Amino acid sequence: MPELPEVETIRQDLNERLIGYQFKKVIVYDFRNVAPSASFLTKKLVGLKIIKFDRRGKLLIIRLSDKNLNLLIHLKMTGQLILQFKKEILAGGHSLSNDSFLGAVGGSLPNSYTRVQFNLSKGAKLYFNDLRKFGYIKLIQTEKLNSILKIAFGPEPLDKEFSLIFFQNLLKRHKVPIKALLLNQSAISGLGNIYVDESLFIAKIKPTRISNLLNNDEVKNLRLAIRRVLIKAIKYRGTTFSDFVDLKGKRGNFSDHLLVYGRKGQNCLKCNQEIKKIKLVGRGTHYCSNCQF
């Protein structure tokens, strides 16, 4: 379940390691979620260099030496990007001990979950693994990308655009459970099920509350809670609940700091009451009925 902090962790690591690398060969093992087609991807990408890794919400954007083209990677639920350098390959598949790997990436690569493999210059290899095949890889024209980003993506919660005024107006305009609004990527980018539940707990607001009925203090607290939890989660390199791992196959450490997500039946860390789990807008939703109003 990679959300903003998980994708940001990967983006930062890629930016430190792969700027200037050139695509030498692209191997597509599973065609399903590669667009516009595997052959197009293979042909167009080879020879291009990586300029920079960007992120918008949960979407990873690779800027290429062909300014008109961008490589998009969405991890959806179970996608992983694993990076190997040459000496790691020579050392026997990977450089990390087995216990730092999850099942999906354990052992040598490519494995049965590898959907696309990028061979880069200097022997570097980037693997896109995706157990459930929900994620995608797309080569897209810059103009088209820009129009999609404008329409389908709300402001980044950590940018200036996500101001109190903006947030107040957004909540006022909508009459839906606050959780539904926070999950809506065209309203705010990057939040998913985990960080929405965590933010609402920190802000002491029940996920079922209708957005336009929150009072001023609650709106203010919620905005700060969202920013706080995202910044902290990035610092801890994301949350691993099931499949997320970083470039080296390592789990995210924020899992140890979750307050409500995945804690159904356990005691609230603030008040000791039992954490509840309900289904809201089709999603598992965790909250404390004593701390949240």
Add this chain to the structure above:
DNA sequence: GTGTTTGTTATCAA
């Protein structure tokens, strides 16, 4: 066989 898991989109209603 059944119910769950989540990010996203399609579809229909108002």
Add this chain to the structure above:
DNA sequence: CTTGATAACAAACA
């Protein structure tokens, strides 16, 4: 046009 509600889909697992 906007907004809301809900189902569907991807694939796997307990």
